[in-house]
Amino acid sequence: MVALYDTIGIDYANLRRPDPRIAAAIEAALGDAESVVNIGAGAGSYEPVGKTVAAVEPSAEMIAQRPEGSAPAYQGTAEALPLDDKSVDAALAILTVHHWGDLAAGLSEMRRVARKRAVLLTFDPDCRDAWLLDYLPALAELDAEQMPAMEEYVRHLGPVSITTVPIPHDCIDGFLYAYWRRPQAYLDPRIRKGSSSFWKLDGLEAGLQRLEDDLASGAWEQAHAELMSADSYDAGYRLVVAEFD
Known part of the structure; x- marks a missing residue:
């Protein structure tokens, strides 16, 4: 993860701005937690306001993009x-678990340091x-390979609540399925740079060309007319919350 984001994270703060509606869902999940560790904190997206935050991030490039006044960051x-142990109220992990080298160890660490709860925004493969x-x-093959199944959170964290995070049609955070x-x-190379999935896969040119052709002919809009009137969409993103005694 360090090497990957030291490479792809150069413009991450601009491409991956926190969406306020997703931020509100995360804030609600954190509940009464007054202190939070943000794991895989990146450039600081979705760090809660009004709480004591410690950010942990492996990439120096990402830490360097944190705006002035951000919470202290530890590499x-x-x-x-x-x-x-038990040094913060909540452990937070936003779209990061698929980059961890050892999921079980990372979730165990969340349990170790958090007194009240663990909150994760992730994707259901x-x-x-x-x-x-x-x-x-x-992309489906990559999701299946890198994204933990929902059962994995139960296995390592105990009972969890899992809720759908609807993605608004004008989402300002440029994660993979935000542009539904x-x-x-998706035809813009700069926008694709904001998702690690596009850095991990080769040979996408033919599929992107088919998309461009279908947009030009109107075939895409004809096939997905119902989406054009939808305000939000279940793209597979989930909030996983574990409450600790």
């Missing part, structure tokens, strides 16, 4: 958090409804 990994997969089926109602965005 470290999820598998070895530089915090004492069993969700295969995204139309983008029709053009780039390799703006298909032309």
Whole structure:
């Protein structure tokens, strides 16, 4: 993860701005937690306001992009958090678990340092409804390979609540499936740079060309007319919350 984001993270703060509606869902999940460790914190997206935050991030490039006034950041990994046992109220992990080298160790660390709860925004690899997969089926294979199944959180954290995070049609955070109602965005190389999945896969040119052709002919809009009037969409993103005694 360090090497990957030291390379792809150069413009991450601009491409991956926190969406306020997703931020509100995360804030609600954190509940009464007054202190939070943000694991895989990156440039600081979705760090809660009004709470004491410690950020842990392996990439120096990402840490360098944190805006002035951000919470203190420690260069470290999820598998070895530089915090004492039960030292924060909540452990937070936003779209990061698929980059961890050892999921079990990272989730164990969340349990170790958090007094009250763990909150994770992640993706359910069993969700295969995204139309983008029709053009780039390799994304489904990558999701299945790198995204933990929901059962893994129960296995390592105990009982969890899992809720759907609807993605608004004008989402300002440029993660992989954020552009579900703006298909032309996937043709922009700069926008694709904001998702690690596009850095991990080769040979996408043919699928992107088919998408470009279908947009030009109107075939895409005809096939997905119902999406064009939808305000939000279940793209497979989930909030996983574990409450600790």
